[in-house]
Structure formats: structure tokens, C-alpha cells
Amino acid sequence: MSHQEQALVSLLSQLALSFDGAVLGFALAYAAIRTFFKFSATSAALRKLRRAPYLSVSDLRSLLADSPPDADSTSDGGTIVIVRGTVDAKSAVDGSWKTLRPGVLVSRESGDKGVILQRTQTCIYNEWKGLLGWTSDLRAFIARSWRKQESTSLRKVPFVLIDVGRRPSTPEYVVVNMDGSRHPLPLTTVYHKLQPINASPYTFLQALFGHEYPVGLLDEEKILPLGKDITVVGLGSLNNGVAEIKSCKDLPYFLSDLSKDQMIVDLSIKTKILFWGGIAIGSMSVGILGYAVVRNWNKWKQWKLQRQLQQQRQAVNNVEPQIDDDEIEDVPDGQLCVICVMRRRRSAFIPCGHLVCCQGCAIAVEREVLPKCPVCRQEIRNSVRIFET
Template sequence: MSGGDQIAPDGVVIGIGVALAFVAIGCLGNYAATSSALQKIRDAPFVHVSDLRSLLNGGGGERLVVVRGVIESKSAIKGSCKSFWPDILVSKQSGYRAVVIQSSQKFLFNERYPNSKEVVASALRDQESTLTQAVPFVLVDSREQPLSDYVVVDLNGSKHPLPLTTVYRKMLPMPTSPLTCQQALRVHEEALRVHEYPVCMVDEEKVLPLGKDVTAVGVCSSKDGVTRIKSCEDLPYFLGEKTQDQMITDLSCKSEILFMSGIIVGFVSIAVLGYVITRKWNKWKKQWLERRRQQRNRISRRRGFGRGSV
């Protein structure tokens, strides 16, 4: 085997070992972040909405808390009948009253390849457009009780997913008029001649309805007599249906999986890189011994030639 043929497999193995090392580092990094989030949620006090004010007055400043409450409109707290309806969103498809409505339209396309060898893994791809509407809302202990105690939910800057409920979903076939087909038919690459055309449209609507029980995990503060809660970037949860115990259980399982994955992948990476290093060392040692043997042979031949001349 030539030197180039030997270097190529070693380079591939080194690349695999380095890639596995990066995966292990990523797993351990995610493990550290998950463990930190787990500890914060575990240490955060679980309180009712009615107890938030006394908790903040006693401790002062901002505090990370876990609150379980019912979603209610902000206008219901004000008690203004005139402002009640404008502060509530009504689903056009289902009639649900909600504080967040997310409408989406997804177009499914079919990609057809004349040559079966050119078929890719998926024959369907989608293009989706989403419109999200939201109004200010609060959490209360119960909608039946007097709404004197509440906490305003601040969604500004939050990138956490919301616990939306799908209330409408319908698949509509696309019309097959000649004009539509002509506009939809495109050729991406001349060599492949890939033709794609719309198959159907999926119309979907999700809402965050009034009266839904949710758990809020975030930083709570009080200003001018108004209690607010906002998301924490270091935590994977903000608003959700899971309880504090369920969050702790999920994060514990996730952290254990990440830790074990990082350790196993790390050992495999070390083994792969160690194999390459050992192979390189043995190869270098063999070459070094071969050069020493050749050098000794040359010295012996020179000495023998000198004695013959004398």
C-alpha cells in the first residue's frame, strides 16, 4: 500500500474521531445547561397567584417562581364591559374565545422525477405561512372567584413555545385549472428536470383559550401595584400544561441521557483518536527501526570495504 493510500484512511478516521469529540462536547454542554435549569426550577417556590404579592413584598425585587393559574383576559380584571370584547380574540373557524390565535396555511408540493434513480428521500415538501395574533392576558387562581389577585403575563422577548390547542384543521385540495398548473410547474435544474406542483393546502388554527390551566415559570416582579411575570432565557419552559414535578422529571431524564451520551461518545472519540495515534506511533517506530537497520548495514559495508582495501 502506498503512502497516499495509508494517509487517506487515517485522515478519515481522524475526522470521525474529531466529529465525535465535538458531539460529546455538545452533549456535555447541553447537560450543563439542562442541569442548571433543573436546579433553578427545583429551587423555585411554587405559589398561588393570590400569594405572589406577599412573596414579593417579603423578599423584594425579582424572584423566579412557578405559578399555576387560569388564563383570563386583562379586560375582565378591569371590569369594563365596553372593553371586554376588543381585548378578546374570537376564532373565525371554531368560535373559541382566546388570547392568542395562530393561523397557518401549509402548501404541500409533490416533486416528480422522470428518472427513478433521481428520486430523493422525500417526495413532499411544504411551504408554510403563519399569522399570530395576541392580546394582553393574566393568570388568576379561578375564574369563579373574585378577580382581585392576578399576575400579568409578559410575552415581550419570549421565544418559548406557547401551549396552543388545535381547534381547526382541514386539508383542502388545490384547484387543477390549466393556469394554476402552469404557474406551479417549475424546473429547478435542467439536468435533473425536477417538476413540482401543489397537491393540497392544510388550513390550521391554534388558540390559547380563556379558562385554560397553565403553569408559568419565570421571573416575577411587582411595579406600581401590578404583578408581572416574564420568561427566563436560561429555562426551557415559560407557559405550559406540565406541573412543576413533571418539569423536574423531564429535565432529570434529559440530563441523564445527555450525560451518558456525552460520556459514551467521548470514550468512543478517545478510542478512535487513540487508535489513530497508536497506529501512527507504530508506523513511525517501524520506519525509525528500518532506517537504523539500513544505517547499520551501510556502516558495516563501509567497514568491510575498508578492511578489504588494506
């Protein structure tokens, strides 16, 4: 670990442990609250998946036509369903003269056909610091997360699901509506190649001054191929008599390779991890915050006591200039103040009545948190100055 990394780690640790760990406690409490929110959302999704019917494409139309909206219906007018089918192009089932062209995408590198095509280019950089690259570590923490090293393009065409094992000519199909979906896609990698980048004179200068320079370009192509069996989880509805399914933002799945049972097992494991993780993080935050509260409360009481003592000293200093000179000059030993042993005894304590302190020391004793007579240790309420005739 470089010096810049050590300095950053030290700064973050000091910030987390400031106020006796209160900042760390609040951060853990925030993480625990977010964990419980995720647990609640995952549990709700799990309940919806368990109640959702798991059926084939041919059974979906009759279910949507005959069954009234139930508890799983949403404001969009759809019912949560789980459908297992085979991917096919929409042009294969349209039957219109406008669909004579195959509505599919073809991979430029492999030639495979699909309905979703994703191409990714990732530039790989060398991180050598170079001779003058002592600032590269700090730049790595600040700037690298903002800099894009990857570019992705995604193309989609309309597609449908047909029953598994049936020919594309079957009239039973369901249209998959991808609009607004941000769920992960079960794509298949059809092309993966790493190409080295030849060095140039500019590359030498980048290396010399510690700048990152590209050394390779990774090309990837992923598709959702025709004929792939997938599971679609979403809101089913009839659109002009045609069965349609679209994504539901409350569910973590839309297109998936998993079956209904596998999804339920996966979500059950996630709910348990989120539940116990939230309890563990919440317990840690409560313990750290409790410790921070006690420590800061004790520090506040100590600061308050010190401030009171400081005010008492200031009061004594303000009183001392008003003391008569005869209290200091030619004072017999039996009449000296028992505290400062410098001035004449002038103040008597109430209620014990002991005349053992000068005026300044009597005021200092009187302003203590628990004022007590220095002779009999009885608690006092006030002091009174005694004048000689």
C-alpha cells in the same frame, strides 16, 4: 435509494472515515462537548426549578413584597417562581373605560376566543420524479431544506392569570409578559383541515419534467383559550404594584400544561439521558481518536523510513559515477564486493575492519538506520576507503 443518494452517502462516509477515522472522532468529540454543555444547562435549570416556590396567583404578591431577593434572583431584578392559574383577558381585570372592548382574539374558522392565535398553512408537494426527473434527488438534498413549505402567523394580546376556580372579577391577578419569549406554547388546536389543490396544465408540465408540484393545502389554527389552566415558570416582580411574570432564558419552560412535579421528572429524565449519552459519545470519540493517532503515527514512521531509504538510494546513485573504472574491469573473484558482486572491495568498516564492500555499497550500509557489517553483523560507525600503492 437512488444513485444520487448512494453517491452522497458514500461521499459522507469517506469524509467521516478519512485519516483513519480522525474526522469522525473529532465530530463525535464535538457532539460529546455539546451534550455536556446541554447537561450542565439542564442540571442548572433543574436545581432552579426545585428551589422555586410553587404557589397560586393570590400568594404571589405577598411573596414578592415580603421576600428579599435570594439566590435565585437574576440581574433583571426578578425571582424565579412557578405560578398555577387560569388564563383571562387583561381587559377583564383592568377596570378602565378604555377596556370596554374585549381584548381577546377570535378564531376565524371555529369562533373560539383566546389570547394567543397561531395560524399555519402548509403546502404538501408530490415528489414523483416524472419522465425527465432524474435530477430531482440531488435537488431534494440541496434545495429542499432551503425552501419554505410552511407559513406561520402568530398574534398575541395582553393577558393575565387569575386563581383557579375564581371569577374574573377577583382583584388578584398576575400579568404575563410575553416580550422576548421563545419558549414553546401550550396551544390548543381548534381548526385542522386539508384542502386538495386542483391540477392545472402547468401542473402537468411540472410532473413531466420531474418538478415537485402542490397537491394539498393544510390549514391549522391553534389558540391559548380563555379559562385554560396553565403553569407559568419565570421571573416574578412587582411593576408599579402589579405582579408580573416574564420568561427566563435559562429555563426550558415558560407556559406549560405540566405541574412543578411533572417538570422536575421531565428534566430529571433529560439530565440522565444527556449525562450517559455524553459519556457514551465521549468514550467512542476517545477510542476512535486514539486508534486514528496510533495508525497515523505508524504511517508517519513508515513514511519517514521510506524517505530515508530513498535518500540512501539517491546517495548511492550520486556516488556511483565517481567510482574508478578499475574497480569494475578485471576484478578477481576473491576481491568482488559481497553485496553487488560487481566492483572491487575498496572500503573497510570501522571498528570491525572488514574489507568486503565497494565504496558505493559501503556508503549505503553506513546510512542505514542500524548499520551493521554484512560479514560479522557488528554495528559499525563509519567506513574508510583503502587505496593500493
